Amino acid sequence: MRKVIVATPGVNEIMYSIKVECVVKEKNRIGEGPVWEEKEGTLLYVDISGQRVCRWNPVTNQIKSITTEKFVGAVVPRRSGGYIIAEGTRFAVLDWEKQTITTIADVDNDKANTRFNDGKVDPAGRFFAGTMAIEVRPAELERKQGSLYTLHPDHSVVKHFDQVDISNGLDWSLDYKTFYYIDSLSFTIDAFDYDIQTGSICNRREVYRLEKDEGIPDGMCIDMEGKLWVACYNGGRVLRIDPQTGTCMQTVKLPVDKATSCSFGGKDYSELYVTTAYEGMDSDYLARQPEAGCIFKITGLGVKGVPPNSFAG
Ligand SMILES: O=C(O)[C@H](O)[C@@H](O)[C@H](O)[C@H](O)CO
Numbered sequence: 001m002r003k004v005i006v007a008t009p010g011v012n013e014i015m016y017s018i019k020v021e022c023v024v025k026e027k028n029r030i031g032e033g034p035v036w037e038e039k040e041g042t043l044l045y046v047d048i049s050g051q052r053v054c055r056w057n058p059v060t061n062q063i064k065s066i067t068t069e070k071f072v073g074a075v076v077p078r079r080s081g082g083y084i085i086a087e088g089t090r091f092a093v094l095d096w097e098k099q100t101i102t103t104i105a106d107v108d109n110d111k112a113n114t115r116f117n118d119g120k121v122d123p124a125g126r127f128f129a130g131t132m133a134i135e136v137r138p139a140e141l142e143r144k145q146g147s148l149y150t151l152h153p154d155h156s157v158v159k160h161f162d163q164v165d166i167s168n169g170l171d172w173s174l175d176y177k178t179f180y181y182i183d184s185l186s187f188t189i190d191a192f193d194y195d196i197q198t199g200s201i202c203n204r205r206e207v208y209r210l211e212k213d214e215g216i217p218d219g220m221c222i223d224m225e226g227k228l229w230v231a232c233y234n235g236g237r238v239l240r241i242d243p244q245t246g247t248c249m250q251t252v253k254l255p256v257d258k259a260t261s262c263s264f265g266g267k268d269y270s271e272l273y274v275t276t277a278y279e280g281m282d283s284d285y286l287a288r289q290p291e292a293g294c295i296f297k298i299t300g301l302g303v304k305g306v307p308p309n310s311f312a313g
């Protein structure tokens with residue numbers, strides 16, 4: 001009989017026999033923004049500095065991609081078909097069939113050197129995405145240049161606040177009353193009161209502060225139990241955070257350091273997909289972590305995710 005070894009509580013706990021697999025072997029400079037496409041059974045994501053929007057089919061293992069003109073921070077599905085992207089400093093429509101990208105709105109008009117980063121659609125179909133200064137090296141940039149924006153279904157744009165370092169992970173609580181947000185260089189996960197009727201946010205407060213060894217908080221998603229999964233850049237892990245108690249419930253380690261984002265997908269949203277980056281790694285570092293930039297699938301977590309929302313405009 002095989003002996004069951006109980007790992008350090010919280011770290012890759014074997015209770016559910018957690019498995020971490022490298023599934024998308026084509027490397028991304030900065031893989032980001034995974035979104036499960038239920039109808040097609042594909043994973044949508046971006047390579048920010050690789051300037052591509054990609055779709056990976058797990059059955060055929062094929063990747064299809066479209067090149068963007070500038071750095072692309074996020075891609076989201078649109079209810080009427082196709083996608084919306086946050087690229088450079090514009091919101092744009094991406095028609096996958098025609099392979100065209102058309103501007104909807106420009107942001108950061110008062111800034112010379114910023115770009116969109118992470119984004120996500122709220123439960124009412126509004127697209128939230130934030131900006132940051134263009135990095136000199138990963139996580140090295142002019143500070144406080146970013147802002148958080150919403151693209152409403154009528155294509156109007158609202159700026160929520162500025163003074164952001166690296167606008168990153170975002171998601172909404174299951175009752176839509178709370179908006180969770182990460183400005184990476186604050187090393188915190190923050191919460192706001194959320195008004196689902198209007199899409200406005202207020203009453204910012206800190207929910208969790210990362211420990212030094214946990215790395216830089218990056219992309220994030222919520223699970224069916226209302227807990228947050230946070231990808232830790234330079235921390236090589238995802239954390240499961242209880243936003244009610246402000247505690248870390250679980251840590252799942254990855255074979256690479258630069259985890260960038262995560263979201264649930266696959267059958268019943270039971271698989272956690274984690275994007276990673278290789279940008280900024282020298283050849284020695286890359287030789288030690290040959291899977292840097294690949295996408296990983298974590299199974300056996302014993303919890304499911306929430307299906308992604310589509311832009312309503
Ligand atoms: O993925 C992102 O959100 C950023 O675009 C990346 O550049 C890194 O994650 C960042 O440097 C570390 O926070």
Ligand SMILES: [Zn+2]
Pocket residue numbers: 032117118168169218219260261
């Ligand atoms: Zn990110």
